[in-house]
Amino acid sequence: MRWLTLYLRSRRVPIALAAAAGCTAAMWSLWSVSSNAREVGVPMVILTVLLLVASVTATLAGPDEALDRTAALPWPPLRAAHLLAALAVVVVLLLATLITGARFGPAWLVIRDAVGLLGLTALGAVTIGASRSWFLPLGWTLASVVFTLSGTTTSAIITWQVQDPGNKPAAVTAALLGVGGLIAYAAAGPARRAPAEAAL
Amino acid sequence: MSRILRIELRRSAAIGAVLILVLAGAVLLYAAPKRWAPGWMSLAMIQREYLVLLWPLALAAGAWQARREHRSNVAELFASTARPRAQRMVPALGAMGVAAACAYLAVAAVAAPWIIDTARYLPATAFVVVAVGALAMVAAAWLGLAVGRLLPSLITAPALAVAGIGLLMVIPAATRSREWLALVFSPMYGMGQYTDYQTVYGRVSAAQAVWLVALAAAAAVLLASGDWRTRVAALLPAVLGAGLAIMIIPRNDEFVSNPVDPVAQEQVCADGSPRVCVSRVHSGLLPEAAPLARQALEMLAKLPNPPTTVHEDTTTFYPDTSPPRQADVVLMSISVDKDGHLARKAEILPRMLFNAGADMSGCDDSWNLAVSRAAGYWLMGREPGPDYFQASPEENAEAAKLWQGLRSLPEQEAAARVGAVRRAALACEKLDGLLTASAR
Numbered sequence: 001m002r003w004l005t006l007y008l009r010s011r012r013v014p015i016a017l018a019a020a021a022g023c024t025a026a027m028w029s030l031w032s033v034s035s036n037a038r039e040v041g042v043p044m045v046i047l048t049v050l051l052l053v054a055s056v057t058a059t060l061a062g063p064d065e066a067l068d069r070t071a072a073l074p075w076p077p078l079r080a081a082h083l084l085a086a087l088a089v090v091v092v093l094l095l096a097t098l099i100t101g102a103r104f105g106p107a108w109l110v111i112r113d114a115v116g117l118l119g120l121t122a123l124g125a126v127t128i129g130a131s132r133s134w135f136l137p138l139g140w141t142l143a144s145v146v147f148t149l150s151g152t153t154t155s156a157i158i159t160w161q162v163q164d165p166g167n168k169p170a171a172v173t174a175a176l177l178g179v180g181g182l183i184a185y186a187a188a189g190p191a192r193r194a195p196a197e198a199a200l
Numbered sequence: 201m202s203r204i205l206r207i208e209l210r211r212s213a214a215i216g217a218v219l220i221l222v223l224a225g226a227v228l229l230y231a232a233p234k235r236w237a238p239g240w241m242s243l244a245m246i247q248r249e250y251l252v253l254l255w256p257l258a259l260a261a262g263a264w265q266a267r268r269e270h271r272s273n274v275a276e277l278f279a280s281t282a283r284p285r286a287q288r289m290v291p292a293l294g295a296m297g298v299a300a301a302c303a304y305l306a307v308a309a310v311a312a313p314w315i316i317d318t319a320r321y322l323p324a325t326a327f328v329v330v331a332v333g334a335l336a337m338v339a340a341a342w343l344g345l346a347v348g349r350l351l352p353s354l355i356t357a358p359a360l361a362v363a364g365i366g367l368l369m370v371i372p373a374a375t376r377s378r379e380w381l382a383l384v385f386s387p388m389y390g391m392g393q394y395t396d397y398q399t400v401y402g403r404v405s406a407a408q409a410v411w412l413v414a415l416a417a418a419a420a421v422l423l424a425s426g427d428w429r430t431r432v433a434a435l436l437p438a439v440l441g442a443g444l445a446i447m448i449i450p451r452n453d454e455f456v457s458n459p460v461d462p463v464a465q466e467q468v469c470a471d472g473s474p475r476v477c478v479s480r481v482h483s484g485l486l487p488e489a490a491p492l493a494r495q496a497l498e499m500l501a502k503l504p505n506p507p508t509t510v511h512e513d514t515t516t517f518y519p520d521t522s523p524p525r526q527a528d529v530v531l532m533s534i535s536v537d538k539d540g541h542l543a544r545k546a547e548i549l550p551r552m553l554f555n556a557g558a559d560m561s562g563c564d565d566s567w568n569l570a571v572s573r574a575a576g577y578w579l580m581g582r583e584p585g586p587d588y589f590q591a592s593p594e595e596n597a598e599a600a601k602l603w604q605g606l607r608s609l610p611e612q613e614a615a616a617r618v619g620a621v622r623r624a625a626l627a628c629e630k631l632d633g634l635l636t637a638s639a640r
Contacts, residue, residue: 134358
């Protein structure tokens, strides 16, 4: 238990959780104030997923990755568990809104986008570092939200975040990104940087 | 100072931001080159429309850069230097401003070679539109810096980008009937191209520039501020700028949505005769259009009192205007393909010759597909077949029957009947039966 507390603190999990909850609350209030409809608009749902994923990215690396690695711990399962827990936080926060007056749904779309975006972020953390890992998910998702393509398989893959929940190519893309991110992050861990720069 | 700026450019997020912004802008532009291939003004306006993505990204870039001091744990150390805070912020402002503006201009430069051969008309307005776009990027980067310094968290940058794109998407809906208000506050609003002749009025650009300069100034004050009093004072330039911009922009009755540039619509003629003219904005396509136009005039020469000139059809739908119908002029509608060249060349001749060379787009119900197509195919000297009208087999059979009737007549009589179709079409009269009954 003591280890877990220290681990969560070193990864700044409390702040990240507060940020995620704050983002959800902010988006929830925005929708409640501006619209009478119970179902939140799909672009807003996607952007909220993006924000939540961005708020948990800070936890993907500790202050000193090189020091972390010297610990005699089974890192791969720990990292995988960390990523899955982050996914659970994102999904649970949004699915909890389904019982309120502003529903961030459909559930399947939330899960797909959370899996895909978190996987993409994890891939970013492995390659360019945790603090920069939100670059690609952000740019890709914003572009998809504004310039939605549909019809062909290719267009469904290119803008997978905004496809209908039942769209197969989009689901496969998200699953591939999610699994790829999970495996890469569990196996390799976040990219190593100078401690001063890694400080978040 | 320039040495400090150089160091700042090298050691800040400036270069990375330029690379990401240029890549994003170039991908967006080249994903649909048909939208901006018609000319320089189209390129300038469509690039402004893509601020919907570049503007939030510039905000994020600024916020990311602003975390540097916090990230490196040197905020206290820097605060102990004997320099005013404002002075310490100048290099960062300079570097991110230069980066944002250069990225915007570089995106335009990446697109320019694509249309440099075909685009001729380069009005000063195009430069103004690009300059306002670059200014919007600078304002976004500075605003990002200011917000990022106030809230130095990893999530600030992505959250700011999401807020920025949300703002751009919400502004048109929020201002609803006051379209001019959306035009002031959203640098990408109203930049879609309904016609190739579209422009942005100078007063609109001036109002946008005033607002963006004010926003940038407010961001700079906010960044340089050390206490809450100066932070509140940063509101002053923003409020002043917004008020001034609203006073400058054409409002209510004065406001024109999707304005058209009359100079771009002016006809520019090719050398030689017969006279073939296209609008100034399409003048680079004249060598491609002229042979087709002259071929059409040659085919029309069989008619009594044949037309002698070809003009471009400068019809626009928003606002709804069309050139006058003239007896000696045949209109040619020109569209530009994604390479900047004349699009759908095979359609041009039938389009010009249907109705025997008269434009009936303004006439409501006097049009008759079979007569129109039969007259056109008689002029072209071939049997009615599949064309851009996509007539059904029955409709085509009807036209073919009329066409056979024309062919069985003596040449002069057929020409007289087709000439009657042309006269009736020019006068917006009914075409029914003109090819079967005697013309005189």
